[in-house]
Amino acid sequence: MLDRLELKAYGKINLGLDVVRKREDGYHEVRMIMQTVHLHDRIVMEKTKEPGIRTETNLPYVPDGEGNLAWRAAKLLMDEFGLSEGVDIKIRKCIPVAAGMAGGSTDAAAVLVGMNRLFGLGLGKKELMRRGVKLGADIPYCILRGTALSEGIGEILTELPPAPQCHVVLAKPQISVSTKAVYEKLRVDALGPEAHPDIDGMAAAIRAGSLDGVTARLGNVLETVTIPDHPEIGAIKRIMLEHGAEGALMSGSGPTVFGIFKDREEADAVCGILRETDNGRLTRQVYLTRFFNKKPAR
Missing domain, CATH: 3.30.70.890 (GHMP kinase, C-terminal domain)
Known part of the structure; x- marks a missing residue:
């Protein structure tokens, strides 16, 4: 079983973004064409015998601990599966922060994938996506990656062929x-x-x-x-x-x-x-x- 993983968390852009209506629950219903780009954050995850989750970033204004979406992603699976070991998560940010490129969501998506692999949880991509939407509407897409039509609040995804390269x-x-x-x-x-x-x-x-x-x-x-x-x-x-x-x-x-x-x-x-x-x-x-x-x- 793995003890350490290095992951790339890719950013996204919206080639098209439409808002259809505001729902009664306060969320907005959208229709978007999502596209992953090669600009990415780097994430290193390491299993520890000491329980708990520790996060560290290279930017002082990005929160550590519970304020970080990647921390909450690790906590979600740790609680669900009752994991006794801990994990250290180091995030090197390259995707601009608070910039419309899903930087926090893609880090959380990568951590969900990483937790699944590090701890041998046996979850498939769709199972990870179903858990991801509990944390944020963009997270299922960030797990899927590529070119996709996104509907609902962003969680209903239809894969499209790869967009023409440029x-x-x-x-x-x-x-x-x-x-x-x-x-x-x-x-x-x-x-x-x-x-x-x-x-x-x-x-x-x-x-x-x-x-x-x-x-x-x-x-x-x-x-x-x-x-x-x-x-x-x-x-x-x-x-x-x-x-x-x-x-x-x-x-x-x-x-x-x-x-x-x-x-x-x-x-x-x-x-x-x-x-x-x-x-x-x-x-x-x-x-x-x-x-x-x-x-x-x-």
Whole structure:
């Protein structure tokens, strides 16, 4: 049996994000096209004879202990299976924090997978996903990975073929955004039809292998809330579009913006431009990555 594991927790972007309605229980019903990217956190998990869970991160503002979603993921399985041994979890963050890229959720997803392997719990992927949704709506997708249609509160997932490969520039401005606050401010009934992205059309473009079809349908209804409050998000989108991006969009509730490029040189160039704009005051973090695609099921 394993005593130590190293895992990669991959970030995600939303190629399309629509909010259908606010439910009576306070949750919002969504339809989203989710895509994993290669930018990832690194997680080292080590079994200990001493009981309990210890978490450690490389960023002082990321909480340890019960305030960390990865800690709660380990606790969920530890309690369910009555594990007497403990686990040390070291998380090296690379995915921007509070940025619309599911950084906390993907760390928790990796810890669920890691606990299952370290302690030989024998859970399948779907069983892990059912447990993950108790902690957060994005966690089942972060376990699944790849390209998927996400519905309900985010827990109803339909796998799609791998999205057409491209270069992806990620840029996080010098702000953080509260997902809860964005959804509280959103007024779905007040939105016109043009605010809602064509999720079905994007899924069809992915099935057809058309990157142009995907970029033509990029859309995120939460931009109607976040961009008016944080115009730097719109400024980053404009820079990307003016310098060769096929399309650009805010991911999740923001504030990270991604641009899709066919040409690697143009993608590299816009990274430099974003880092230098306003002497680096516009963007805190800029990355060049690609889609993380799983092999199609046979």
